[in-house]
Amino acid sequence: MVKFDFFTYSKSFFNIEEYNSLYNKKNYYIEKLKNNAMTAWTKEIDNDLVSEIKTTAEYIKNNFDCLVVVGIGGSYLGSYSFMNAFKPYFNNQNFEIIYAGTTLSSKYLDELLIYLNNKNFCLNVISKSGDTLETKITYKLLKDALKRKYKEEDLAKHIIITSDKQSGSLREEVTKYNYKSFEIPKDIGGRYSFITPAHLLPLAINYNIDLIIDGYYDGKRLIDEAYQYAIVRNLLFKKGKVIENFCIYEESLSYFTEWLKQLFGETEGKNELGIFPTSTLFTRDLHSIGQFIQEGNKILFETVINIKNSKNYIEYQGINLNSFNNIIVNSVIKAHHKGNTPCLEIEMDELTLENLATLIYFFELSAAFSGFLFDVDPFNQPGVEIYKQEIKKSLNEEF
Numbered sequence: 001m002v003k004f005d006f007f008t009y010s011k012s013f014f015n016i017e018e019y020n021s022l023y024n025k026k027n028y029y030i031e032k033l034k035n036n037a038m039t040a041w042t043k044e045i046d047n048d049l050v051s052e053i054k055t056t057a058e059y060i061k062n063n064f065d066c067l068v069v070v071g072i073g074g075s076y077l078g079s080y081s082f083m084n085a086f087k088p089y090f091n092n093q094n095f096e097i098i099y100a101g102t103t104l105s106s107k108y109l110d111e112l113l114i115y116l117n118n119k120n121f122c123l124n125v126i127s128k129s130g131d132t133l134e135t136k137i138t139y140k141l142l143k144d145a146l147k148r149k150y151k152e153e154d155l156a157k158h159i160i161i162t163s164d165k166q167s168g169s170l171r172e173e174v175t176k177y178n179y180k181s182f183e184i185p186k187d188i189g190g191r192y193s194f195i196t197p198a199h200l201l202p203l204a205i206n207y208n209i210d211l212i213i214d215g216y217y218d219g220k221r222l223i224d225e226a227y228q229y230a231i232v233r234n235l236l237f238k239k240g241k242v243i244e245n246f247c248i249y250e251e252s253l254s255y256f257t258e259w260l261k262q263l264f265g266e267t268e269g270k271n272e273l274g275i276f277p278t279s280t281l282f283t284r285d286l287h288s289i290g291q292f293i294q295e296g297n298k299i300l301f302e303t304v305i306n307i308k309n310s311k312n313y314i315e316y317q318g319i320n321l322n323s324f325n326n327i328i329v330n331s332v333i334k335a336h337h338k339g340n341t342p343c344l345e346i347e348m349d350e351l352t353l354e355n356l357a358t359l360i361y362f363f364e365l366s367a368a369f370s371g372f373l374f375d376v377d378p379f380n381q382p383g384v385e386i387y388k389q390e391i392k393k394s395l396n397e398e399f
């Protein structure tokens with residue numbers, strides 16, 4: 001179960017009439033969302049596809065030592081954030097999944113190639129466009145490593161491509177070499193692609209994706225809350241709160257906040273508008289950036305994502321440490337609110353696959369509404385394309 005309180009510690013910062021006036025436009029924006037061509041992520045995933053994902057996950061587990069996922073941005077953050085949220089902090093016995101393609105660090109890639117030398121590994125290369133530079137370079141290096149270990153005719157056993165159905169160089173590879181492949185639908189953009197094989201295949205290896213899928217669609221009932229959250233953020237932005245700080249108290253959610261940054265940053269950051277998303281891990285960052293939040297420039301608001309109950313019981317001087325943590329969460333919200341920082345609250349009763357997946361859908365919905373409120377297209381990312389083109393141009397000039 002997830003709960004929200006967007007008002008207690010924020011309502012004094014905006015005008016309730018303005019809120020109501022935007023709230024009255026809810027049905028207009030719901031219709032706008034329904035009629036948008038890029039919202040296939042709100043539609044039910046096909047059962048046969050889910051079965052195929054599970055079968056492929058079994059194939060990977062039964063035949064390899066590890067899986068290397070190659071992808072960047074919306075092609076990795078969804079599954080990566082989930083894995084980090086649920087893997088044990090210590091003594092991780094899960095099937096090994098390694099991520100690559102998010103940087104072109106020679107150190108990382110060289111050490112990865114050395115590490116993979118003695119491993120029988122499988123590659124899942126994920127790119128909707130099929131042409132992203134980081135992904136292409138990493139794929140080439142890893143494919144060359146496979147070629148050094150296996151016969152040409154055996155490579156197809158080790159390579160799974162997830163990409164657009166028709167276009168891009170990855171799809172050409174599938175056609176040319178008959179690689180196993182999955183599709184990222186045309187009508188789902190990268191950062192909204194959680195409910196596609198791009199994320200469900202890596203997740204199916206260690207987790208029950210039926211629970212994840214159920215949790216995700218459970219988010220549909222939160223359409224009203226998603227719209228409320230979008231309005232409150234928009235009104236706070238208009239009052240000069242141009243930064244949203246996602247606060248967590250559980251370190252394993254650190255990549256979930258990275259996913260949030262991508263979702264909101266790429267959705268809203270257009271036409272010189274949008275809220276700059278950032279994140280802090282508390283209580284750690286209360287001892288650093290907490291000073292700025294309390295007494296510095298009043299340009300930010302906070303969205304606190306708290307997990308109310310922990311499955312792990314630890315006692316400290318007769319008190320459940322988890323209750324202690326909840327007291328800290330509330331106290332920090334009160335203190336920051338006193339320091340003129342509006343605080344919005346999102347609470348999971350527990351950290352479960354279903355709850356986190358529900359939040360994914362909730363945030364996707366809210367980001368889409370927010371894009372509409374900013375009057376920008378929530379589903380494109382022309383700015384990301386500009387840097388990609390600039391790199392291509394420079395590379396052509398250099399080589």
Ligand code: PA5
Binds near residue numbers: 075384
């Ligand atoms: O949200 C987006 O669309 C982007 O962040 C992409 O996911 C990212 O640029 C990677 O693109 P691709 O999947 O085409 O390799």
